[in-house]
Amino acid sequence: METPDDFDLRDFLPYALNQAAEAASLAFQKQYRVRYGMLRTEWRVLFHLGRYGPMTATQICARASLHKTKISRAVHALEQKRYLTRMAQETDRRVEELCLTRQGGIVYRELYEAARSYDASLSAQFTPQEREILGRCLHKIARL
Amino acid sequence: METPDDFDLRDFLPYALNQAAEAASLAFQKQYRVRYGMLRTEWRVLFHLGRYGPMTATQICARASLHKTKISRAVHALEQKRYLTRMAQETDRRVEELCLTRQGGIVYRELYEAARSYDASLSAQFTPQEREILGRCLHKIARL
């Protein structure tokens, strides 16, 4: 039996997801990359702290499903840029609570707005129903 | 005016796309990574040659929207593994037509089947309508 030739690479879900993710990330990257010299992981950490409040590296790990070495380096970089500070915990001296500085907060809010409007412009490509289904499908795949 | 707090990171399309793409890729990666020691780019090049027939590196570039250095390295690696051969063109000696070997073809067909069945298992998570919309949205975003 021969291989049927009806399966195009573009229809392969992991491939299609990657192409779309790359295109979307690349476009948004410009916002934080050239304006603030941030890397994607740094932006994510910044976002987490800005959006959900101070937390520890491990908590970001869990929320963002990023590896702890990535977090560690991103935190270091953000610290250098004076976007966050570490606060030693007295209850457990291994842990440091991470907290945006005033400046970090300002950058966060700017990027937050940029993210919102970028998301809106992407979402505008679709009907509300499509957008809703897209979001739901992506969540589901991410959780698999 | 305060920043409205209704925009979750998980709803940010580039983020959701990345999370989903990573989850989907990671799972399928095992197929080619551990079984054949291939990288993602290598698998893509292999797929292109197997699915669409012999072609040059530049043609793969265009089809796969991969950078030529990635292709170059992937081709080299696949050559080392004896999965493809290069055929110098007489009309233009800069160009080499890339062609799967018999072994390369066998690996391709195995991975092709693995991809099909993986895709099917992912797609089974959704209704046909959802799957259709998902695919269409992803294509659209990738082309932006």
Next chain:
DNA sequence: GGATATTAGTTGGTTTTGTAACTAACAACA
């Protein structure tokens, strides 16, 4: 209390990617 295991976070070394400069072959046109 003290040995052992766990957890938080960092560091070092290797892989992989990204970017830009490069070589070689061809094309265009004076």
Next chain:
DNA sequence: TGTTGTTAGTTACAAAACCAACTAATATCC
């Protein structure tokens, strides 16, 4: 022809990601 420009593909170097080993603090349990 010969100068200039373009295209195919490679290579070299820098940036980033990945993985495994590490330190330091805490928890467990005898």
